[in-house]
Amino acid sequence: MDIFKHFTSIVTSEVEALAGAGRLPAGLPTGYAVEPPREVGHGDLTTNAALVLAKPARLAPRAIAELLAERLRGHADVASADVAGPGFINLRLQDAFWQRQLDAILAAGTAYGDSALGAGEAINVEYVSANPTGPLHVGHVRGAVYGDALANLLQKAGFAVTREYYINDAGAQVDALAHSTFVRYREALGEAVGPIPEGLYPGEYLQPVGAALAARDGRHWLDRPQSEWLEPIRAFAIDAMMAEVRRDLKELGVEHDVFSSERALHADGRVARALAALQAGGHVYTGILEPPKGKKPDDWEPRPQTLFRATAFGDDVDRPLRKSDGSWTYFAADIAYHHDKFTRGFRRMVDVWGADHGGYVKRMRAAVAALTGGAGTLDIKICQLVRVLRAGQPVRMSKRAGEFVTLAELIREVGADAVRFIMLTRKNDAALDFDLAKVLEQSRDNPVFYVQYAHARCCSVRRRSGGAIPSRTDPAMLARLGDSGELSLMRRLALWPRTVEAAAEAHEPHRIAFYLYDLTQEFHAQWNRGNDDPAVRFIVPEDEGLTQARLVLVEAVRMVIASGLAVMGVKPVEEMR
RNA sequence: GGACUCGUAGCUCAGUUGGAUAGAGCGCUGCCCUCCGAAGGCAGAGGUCGGAGGUUCGAAUCCUCUCGAGUCCGCCA
Incomplete structure (x- = not known):
């Protein structure tokens, strides 16, 4: 359960109740939360x-707030409801409410935070799609x-x-x-x-490919x-690459469901x-483009081209669909x-592209709009550049000289988990x-370590409890959890479902990493209090x-960390080494 | 010349889709600890959100202009 939605619906019913009693106008909108x-x-x-509600109700915000606060105070879970500032209502909940959330978490396990937001709708996420001409690099x-x-x-x-x-x-x-x-084959x-x-x-990297070809076909192609x-x-060669x-992707924990071939298209x-x-829709014509200003190619000459009327869908210029030799452009194939994808049933599509x-x-957005008549939505997410630093100095990468850090090397050096985690620590x-160096550091400013360490500590508690984590809870037992640190952990856990939904809606998985950092920070703080007290x-x-109740809390924390790491594709560790 | 992305604390970055006194880590300052519940802890100082207008009860968030950085700019994919 998302507690914020729960209370939003309570507020809505109280607004309706007040309207029924004639204290607020009927039919007020519900834009609040x-x-x-x-x-x-x-x-x-x-x-x-x-x-x-102030404007539609034609009442002062604070007056409405007072009415609502009065009603909200009548709820068993509400400890206090105060009007503050220009008309906010601040609620404090009974400890028992937070304690009860632990039940839900334990019952759901790592499924806690699963949402019905998508309602089973098909969505296509296309990512990597690197050219099959070389190994994957940073x-x-x-x-x-x-994307994963x-x-x-x-x-x-x-x-x-x-x-x-997309190959x-x-x-x-x-x-x-x-x-x-062929050169490597010879x-x-x-x-x-x-x-x-x-x-x-x-x-x-093409030497082994040439060798494999020689091994398979011998000298067959030499004089052809x-x-x-x-x-x-x-x-x-394409198959080999x-x-x-x-x-390499599998090493990183990435496995695609579908590989689509451009050649096959x-x-x-x-x-x-x-x-x-596209043509039937009237979006294609023959015309002559203006040269780009400020960066005119040397060999520019105006010529009639087959163009997509992209400007009708928000693009800046119309885009060519055929090369001068009559073949399709890359853009045409991408259309x-x-x-x-759309005809395969995906109304929702996400493309993950590089900054370049x-x-x-x-x-592309224009093309999808034109092709689907607006029925298909395409969200294109651009990933900005990654700078690899060694000892604080940027590692130089020159594709021409063949010296770039490959994905395989990166994983060998720091491990797939660290790679995945760090890549999600930025928008x-x-x-x-x-x-x-930093991703292997065992300190607080290395989030990979910090989050993994929290999970390991949870496991450590579980081990030392001798497997005594209660499978069932009851309110009297959980009522022992009244320490302020424990309560803020419970509040943080209750933010998880909301975090998942917001991150999913915004297509921003990095929010999961930040949430986990916040959660584990509070967990470590509570642990540290135990050092002194x-x-x-x-x-x-x-x-x-008391131990039983706290074991439930620790287990709930562990489950949420584990489910967050699962979204990130990072394996939770049971102990640090 | 144009398009796109980004400008938030000394540094690296978040900011819950427009809410009340803008957050975290590092660094800095102070205090505590040397404990295998190890790979430190607690607290504090420090930003008016690049700049200027505008919309709004309310703006880091939306709009316009402007400055700076990065990426890109027919027939490469």
């Missing part, structure tokens, strides 16, 4: 109902972790989530991959190939013309069909891809520094009843 107060000193809950990791955590989060919020990867296996880049692989067969030609991929080997070797990508006519649909694709957002659209320790040998 019961929320946690920003200032803890203001109480447990606060509502702006009187402020929101530039891809953030999107991978963000978002998918987990949406699942927890009640959506039917499909995790999808850009068409176009010049995969042809270059095929040529590069090399594997003993030829002296010299330096890798300009325009091809020089990375050593390019027209014969290009396609089969391209397919071979995608196998590596999938293996072209091959089976889906591109042509999508574009025909077809989103059309395909920011300029592409408007046209997706803010730049992120990844300090390789044995009476507030979780295990009090001379008081079994």
Whole structure:
């Protein structure tokens, strides 16, 4: 149960009751909410109902607040209801109310915080979608972790989530991959190939691919013309790279449900069909674009092009659909891809892109709007750059020289859990520094350690209790939990369902990381009090009843940490080493 | 020239979708601890939210303008 929704509905029924008694006008709107107060000193809950209702009710906010507060005081869970400031109502709840929440948490386990928000609606989250021309590197990791955590989060919020990867296996880049692989193939067969030609991929990661091809086909392709080997070797290389990508992603804990091929979209006519649909809607025409101002390409020459009328849907210019040789642009294929997702039943789509694709957002949104007549929604989340720091110094990355930190290396160095956690400690659209030393530090300013440590401490309590965590609770037992630190932990736990929903709605999984940090901070603080004062320790040998109640609290904390980490895709640890 | 994202404490960043005295960590200052419930604890000082207007009962949050940083800008994907 989300306690804030619970009390919002109580306020609503009291407003109706007051209207029924003639003390408020009937038919007032319900734009108000019961929320946690920003200032803890203001109480447990606060509502702006009187402020929101003042205008439609044509009454002073404080007068409405007084009426409502009077009614709210009559509820058994409400300890006090005070009018404050311009007309807020601050509620304090009985300890028993908070204690009762522990029941709900223990009963639900890590399902506590699951929401019906999504109502089982299908949603497609597309992420990573890196070109199959090389191994994944740090530039891809953030999107991978963000997308995966978002998918987990949406699942927890009640959506039917499909995790999808779009393979850009068409176009010049995969042809270059095929040529590069052919060079490595010749090399594997003993030829002296010299330096890798300009325009091809020089990375050593293609050596094993060439060797594997040689092992499979022997010298078969050596004297054949390019027209014969290009396609089969391209397919071979793409398969090899995608196998590596999938293996690396699996190491990171990322597994997609669906891999969609761009090449297949072209091959089976889906591109042509999508574009025909766009054309039928009157969104395609032939025209001449203005050159971009301020950065005019040297070889610019005006020419008529097949254009999508993106400006009709909020974009700045209309966008080309065909290259000068008549083939489809990448954008055209991407339109077809989103059309395909929509026809597969996804009215809701999320794309996770890197910062360098920011300029592409408007046209894609425009295309989806045009294709679906507004029935499909596309949210595009941009992940800003990650700077990897070693000893406080940025690690230089040059793709051309082939020196970049790969995902596999990153995981080998600090572990998948640390990688995932750190990637979620920033909002997706803010730049992120990844300090390789800091993530392994055992201190409070390393959130990975801090949160894991809290979970380990919970497990430690459980171990030392000898497995004596009560499976059932009763109000009398939980009534022993009256310490201020215990109560603020209970209040924090009650924020979890609300945190999940808000994060899911905003598509912001980083909020989970921040919540966990706050929760564990309070847990550690309570633990530390036990260092000085044995009476507030979780295990009090001379008081079994109190210990039982506290074990319930600790177990509830552990479950919420574990379910938060599950959303982040981080494994909770039982002990620190 | 334009588009997009970001400007919040000395530093790195949150900010519950417009609420009441803007939060956390680091750093700084002070006090306490040296305890395996280890990998420190507690407390304090410190920002008017880049700047200027506007909307609102109420703005870090929405609008306009402006300054600064990053990313991007036909036929690459």
